[in-house]
Amino acid sequence: MISMKKVLALFIVAVVLLLSIIAYHRYLYETKSLFYSIFPIYSWALVDQPILFNHLHHKETVQLNCSFCHRYAEKYLAAGLPKIELCRACHATDAMSKRPEALKVIEYVKADKEIPWNRMYELPKYVAFPHWIHIQNHIDCSICHGFTGVKERPLKMVDRNDMEWCMDCHKKRRASNDCYTCHSS
């Protein structure tokens, strides 16, 4: 005998499933952001790098600003990744840090070689993204890069920086949403 309760429970599960499938296809952006706001942990993706650079240590122990290393963000399109010259200032010897990952930096400094970082945020070539305009409009790095700049290991936010996300904020902030704004060529 199947009890009435079981039938009801099954029915509810089926309805919820059906509704979520419809919501997913009909309101992809809204469902996606709702999902990530309930389970923020899924919006982080660990990224492998030749050296596990620690943003948090540089922020807390030496209090470096983001633009100390990403020095083009305020004036140019790209934010820029730091060259090995900049690391040399503190990591020519192990005086600053004897942590294993920091010792790897010394090797690159000695060999005068750039560290081959894997890029985390990289839009396709057909999108133009100007950092400077956003910084001048007082949009904080963390709005678009989340925890990337303040964590112990390289980490990418996967819930943002796609077209719907850009357009959603442009709509709210009354910035242009013409196709040519972001796809100029």
Ligand code: HEC
């Ligand atoms: C001491 C230098 C230094 C400072 C200070 C610094 N960064 Fe970085 N940042 C790096 C290096 C080196 C990388 C490349 C390694 C990596 O991806 O973790 C990087 C990578 C990044 C990336 C990913 C770039 C990409 O697309 O591959 C973002 C975003 C970023 N930093 C944001 C920030 C923010 C926000 C701050 C300030 C809170 C900050 N950084 C402060 C050195 C720095």
Ligand code: HEC
């Ligand atoms: C102004 C000085 C300064 C500069 C510039 C600097 N660092 Fe550091 N870095 C430090 C200090 C201080 C620590 C030690 C933190 C600790 O051991 O608690 C450190 C630690 C590290 C570590 C080890 C962290 C860990 O948890 O394993 C790595 C890797 C590192 N730095 C990479 C870099 C790279 C790559 C650059 C160039 C883009 C750079 N640093 C530029 C001061 C600096």
Ligand code: HEC
């Ligand atoms: C409005 C969103 C937004 C803001 C605000 C923002 N970024 Fe970015 N950032 C992006 C996007 C999108 C990319 C990928 C750009 C591309 O591929 O052309 C990116 C790329 C980067 C990169 C990769 C290297 C490069 O040269 O582009 C770094 C580093 C970075 N951002 C750091 C920062 C820092 C530091 C700040 C704050 C001063 C900041 N970003 C503010 C959206 C943003």
Ligand code: HEC
């Ligand atoms: C958090 C809000 C926000 C996000 C997210 C955002 N933008 Fe913007 N964007 C702005 C604001 C505000 C302006 C400035 C509008 C103005 O000055 O009229 C702007 C301006 C621009 C401009 C210049 C527009 C012009 O009139 O020349 C471009 C291009 C642009 N954004 C592209 C992007 C792209 C591509 C993304 C996604 C990767 C993005 N933006 C994400 C808020 C945002």
Ligand code: HEC
């Ligand atoms: C605020 C910036 C912005 C505006 C405005 C914008 N786009 Fe995009 N577009 C992007 C970004 C960023 C991507 C990168 C792909 C992604 O990850 O979504 C993209 C990707 C695309 C793609 C490739 C999509 C894919 O799935 O491969 C097409 C086609 C496109 N845009 C068409 C348009 C059209 C048509 C308009 C005008 C209605 C427009 N875009 C307006 C930012 C923008």
